[in-house]
Amino acid sequence: MEERLQKLISQCGLASRRTAEEWITAGRVTVNGLPAQLGDRADLDRDRVKVDGRPLRGGSPRTYLMLNKPRGYVTTLSDEKGRKTVAALVSGCGKRVWPVGRLDLDSEGLLLMTDDGELTNGLLHPSRQVEKEYLVWVTGDVEYALPILSGPMELDGEPLAPAKVARGRESDGVTQLSITICQGKNRQVRRMCAQAGLEVKRLKRIREGQVQLDRKLKPGQWRPLTAQELTALRKHL
Incomplete structure (x- = not known):
């Protein structure tokens, strides 16, 4: 079936639609040997679409994982400092997947990983307003802090x-x-x-959108998303 090129690239897990549009504009995408233009459409069963000279192949199912990230792992596919990465934890899934968003080195809990660029972009785009819930263990004057945390705040000069x-x-x-x-x-x-004025002792993400961290998953373990969980995430597209 014919689709816009940026959608095909995203569906194949190479990049988000926005990034794919940048690739097309930069001349990195060809269709049947000719440079592609924004707005072009193609059918992977009929047309030869290439990105940087490499054929774009469709038809393979996308991978969607839930990882219970432990502390001490960085949310990257590789690390120049030699630290442990979440990629190593899911290496047994058989696909190259990337994290949707991030959890810092000392944080733990729910981390979604996929090779679906369109879903990744949909969950991370600010306009989607996807809720993320954390359990946070703190010390300090909580009575003083509660109205500050739930009131108007700024980070980096921008309102939250x-x-x-x-x-x-x-x-x-x-x-x-x-x-x-x-x-x-x-x-x-x-x-x-x-x-x-609070000091964080522990931070754990337990929900993203309507998807809850599976309590049966021990730190470092992962499982595929269920059909119901995937449907709940896709509504943000």
Whole structure:
């Protein structure tokens, strides 16, 4: 079936549609030996589409994984410092998948991984407002911090969308908070807590959109997404 080139490239897992459009504009994509233009369409069963001279192949199913990321792993496919990466944890899936968003080295919990560029872009684009819920264990004056965390805040000179904050159990001076945000600035939850005078002892993501972290997954374990979970994520496209 004929589709726009940027959609075909995204469906094949090479890049998001936006990036694919940049490749087309830069002359990196050809159709039947001719340079492609924005707006061109093709059918992979009929046309020869190449990116940087390499054939674009369709038809292979995409891969969608849920990983329970442990602390001590960086959310990259490779690391110049030689640190452990999440790619090593999912190497047994048989496909080259990448993380959707990030969790910093000391954070843990739900990390989605896929080779679907379109889904990745849909979940990460700011306009989609995809909720991400974290459990955060903190020390400090929680009573003082709660109205700050749930009120107007800024990071890097930009206003943040209001967070949803709920207080949980307290033990030995450590309080558990639930913090839900719909943005993805670098170390956002940790920096929000620091602004509110709290020290983060532990941070765990437990939900993205309507997909909850599977409690049966131990740190470092992964499983394919269910059909229901994938349907819930695709609504953000």
